[in-house]
Every structure is written in structure tokens, then in C-alpha cells.
Amino acid sequence: QITLKESGPTVVKATQTLTLTCTFSGFSLSTSGVGVSWIRQPPGKALEWLALIYWDDDKRYSPSLKSRLTITKDPSKNQVVLTMTNMDPVDTATYYCARPYNSIYFDYWGQGTLVTVSS
């Protein structure tokens, strides 16, 4: 059974750095072809892909947010960490981690964690 779960602060202040952790089970980030991605959704708005990290440490970032994002992994802990610098109230959103299937679509999602950025 594949599960993912996001954890991190529920509130951050503007200009601070956000650190979120995705803890997963049922698959391994040491396996060829496997990756974990982060996707966010502002309240009442659409989904936005943020970043993806592969088993071989290849990393991909949203072009519009690349300068603010860092994604890392710890296969031994089955965890992927996303950091986002210089947070702004417009970054208020539910942040999801998800497993990309063959780098094509996202077949398993975490429950999401709502992060509010206070000014």
C-alpha cells in the first residue's frame, strides 16, 4: 500500500523560509525511475506543480519558482523535503506531495497540508 503524508508548519511569516517534509511508504526512492513531487493549491484556486526529485537525485523545478525552491531526499528515511524561501501571503496554499508514475502523471497523493503566510 502506497501512502504519502506531508508535515510542516501551518503558519509562517512573510519573508521566512518554509520547510515541508513528505514521508512516504510502499515504494523506495532508491529504485530506478521513482520520484516524488510537490504540488500546491491556493484556497479556491488551481493546482500548481512545484518540484520533483528522482531516485538518481535529478531535480526539476517550476520555472516561475525555481529561484526560491530546493528539493532534497533521504531515501533511508523515506522522506523528501521541500524548502521555499522568502515566503509571501500569496504562497498561502495547501501543499501536496505526490508520486509521479513514469514521470507522466501523479498516481498517489498525500492528504495535503495547509500553510498560511502571515504578513
Place this chain on the structure above:
Amino acid sequence: QSVLTQPPSVSGAPGQKITISCTGTSSNIGAGYDVHWYQQFQGTAPKLLISGTGNRPSGVPDRFSGSKSGTSASLAITGLQAEDEADYYCQSYDSGLSAWVFGGGTKLTVL
């Protein structure tokens, strides 16, 4: 503004058929990348509904189907049921952006 364009809302009566469009460009859908669909109920995470042009995960009824032509794709739901009321998102890959992209989402209301 989302890279893929969807109508903000659609509605239909129980038993009817509805379609939701997803319009892209030559760097995503038009470039041959598959379109995938997700269903999201209020307050819950998105769930994969259809991958590619017709692959449904286990448990998804065959009332749901997908199609693609040119730079557009569509999700069709036949025999509409009250439980289908949700938000629907399309997703593809954009080679120009080197990014996975989503549509703006469509809210389905069952009348």
C-alpha cells in the same frame, strides 16, 4: 493563469452526459503529451481519474472517459450521478516550460 484552459464550470442533470474541455498549445497537448484527469472533492486531495486517453485506475467507473485531438482534450461523464459533483483538473507536460502543467479546474454541478 493556468497553462491549460478549462471552463470554470459545467452542469448537468442526473443521467445526462457532460464533457469538460482542456485546451493547450503546441508545446504541451499539441506536442503529443498525454492528458490526465483528476477528481477533487471539497477539502480532499485530488485523485487520479483517467490517465492518458482512457486508462482508469481500479474503482473508477467506465462512465468516465477521456479523449484527445490536436491541442485539446476532453473528459466525458455519462449517466451523471449526484456523487460526481466535484472539481476536475486536466494535467499534461509542457516541453517549452519543462514542467508538469495543470488546467484551471472545472466545477461540476449536478442539478
